[in-house]
Amino acid sequence: MRKPELLAPAGNLEKLKFAVLYGADAVYIGGQRFGLRSKAGNFSCEDMREGVEFSHAHGAKVFVAANIIAHNDDFAGMEEYFRTLYDIGIDAVIIADPAIIDVCRQAAPDLEIHLSTQASTTNWQAVKFWADEGIKRIVLAREVSLQEIREIKQNVSVEIEAFIHGAMCISYSGRCVLSNHMTNRDANRGGCAQSCRWQYDLFEEVEEQTDELPLFAEGDDAFTMSSKDLCMIEHVPEMIEAGVDSLKIEGRMKTAHYVATVVNAYRRVIDAYCENPKEFRFRPEWMDEILKAANRPITTAFYYGAPTAGDQIYGLPPKMAKYEFAGLVLDYDETAGIATIEQRTRFSVGQEVEFFGPKRENFKQVVTAIWDEEGAALVDANRPLQRVKLKVDRPVQPYDIMRKGEGILSLAGRP
Structure with missing residues (x-):
């Protein structure tokens, strides 16, 4: 049985060590520039060197996210940055913007490039385009179904990475400007303020009235645009059988406890299934572990069809015990x-x-x-x-x- 890579988030050096020790085959991190998690701890060059040394000593890889959607003034210092990543020993960079891909190729031609989920790749023809461009791995958009993943793998021979766990963006592939509008923080340049998860009142405009009519009565639950969190731990066998090469956990801004708990649970499921697929049985304690690290209700998102109202959080979410x-x-x-x-x-x-x-x-x-x-x-x-x-x-x-x-x-x- 081909065993997929388990890819874990690492917001800082301590979280990287927890991820690797608790079973990640690879970690993805952010540098101090060009990434979409500007509020994460992120890594200095010195921390990257230590993280690479630690990971490689334990047989794990390190990827760096450089997945902003760049504006003209974002390119200053970019060539030097990629050369530094290559010299440090980073195994791959995750990029969304075609121009940044070109800069990386010119500056560090031997540095492996993975296409970010921010590129919104949802069909096998687009996957083939990027594969023909020499991209080693495609991180699929989160809107792709399991059936679509099967079709992609049937038509294109390239590594596929897909999210299996973590927060979901309410906007299509993270292409959101709500944070820009509400807070002047650009979500596509690393500054998302999570405006979708705020609580809102809704009002109805009424002709010939200057005041709007509130749609909620006083004391009603507020409205949010917040999605439940993705959790595919019960469906790992189907992800493997669909041909996914790398199973990705979201959460560079999560705690070390979260990273260790979630990685440990998925590691056990992957190993148990790959060791004996025919005799595999999902154990309830694996889900219990996941829920100890959860802070929102869970969903399978787009993998089995378009999400419905049941995949969103309306009003107060169910009470989750705190660990x-x-x-x-x-x-x-x-x-x-x-x-x-x-x-x-x-x-x-x-x-x-x-x-x-x-x-x-x-x-x-x-x-x-x-x-x-x-x-x-x-x-x-x-x-x-x-x-x-x-x-x-x-x-x-x-x-x-x-x-x-x-x-x-x-x-x-x-x-």
């Missing part, structure tokens, strides 16, 4: 059964926590005691990045995550 990154395992004393933890959010004696990691089954326990680095007993770990020790019920290892939550998530809001 937080409580601590990062730094070390484990096997003889004493004590872990050294770096605190990320406050946790206390008597609180139930859950440990998970890339090479273990999850386990829950109650925190029975906490000690500081000098051995003094603590009631709680309440200082950011505080290093503490606590007794753990099972062996753990560095980069395992300890999280705290509010119980099991409801499946309310699923399509």
Whole structure:
């Protein structure tokens, strides 16, 4: 069974390391220019070098998004930027604008180019055009169905990348100017203000009246243009069978906990299916993991037909239990059964926590005691990045995550 690449987002160097350690075959990052996530942490050249070294040491690749829709004044320094990426060892760049593709080819002819989803590629003829232009991989528009992916792979021999998880844009392939209008922040040059997810009142214009009539009564739920989040974890086999070469997770602005949780869950599904497709059975705990990282209800978006009202968020979304990154395992004393933890959010004696990691089954326990680095007993770990020790019920290892939550998530809001 051909195993597809699992491609994960990395908004900064720490998230890159979590993505790789928790099972990503490749990560995509943004530099400090020319990308569509200007508010993400993004990478300096020094961070890129460290990220490439770390990823390559673990058998993973690093791609850089340079996918703005460029205006005339965006090209200054672009040639030097691509030459720097090539010298650093970046494996590929993700580009949407044909002019930027030309600049990259001239500046760094051996740097692999992937066509961004922002190019809105939705049919096999367009895929063939870009393949004939020498583009190594096409990241399909999010409006493409599974059947259309099958037809593309039947007609064109080129790598196909498709989103399997994450936020969906309400506008066609992200070609939105609502943020520009509302905030003067250009969504297609990296400044999207997520205006579609704001809450709005609606009004009806009435002839011969100077005032507009509100369509909502006081106390009604506000209107949004917000989409549910894409989640294809139950449909990974169909994505693989359709011929998708790279399964992409959205979320460079998400937390490290989100990246680790989602990557870990998809890694397990992909490996289980590819190991034995005929005997594969989807395990409910994989979906439970995904929901622990979710902050919106989920949908399959365009993969099985055009979305309906059921794929949008109207009014208040279903309540989702909140899970937080409580601590990062730094070390484990096997003889004493004590872990050294770096605190990320406050946790206390008597609180139930859950440990998970890339090479273990999850386990829950109650925190029975906490000690500081000098051995003094603590009631709680309440200082950011505080290093503490606590007794753990099972062996753990560095980069395992300890999280705290509010119980099991409801499946309310699923399509």
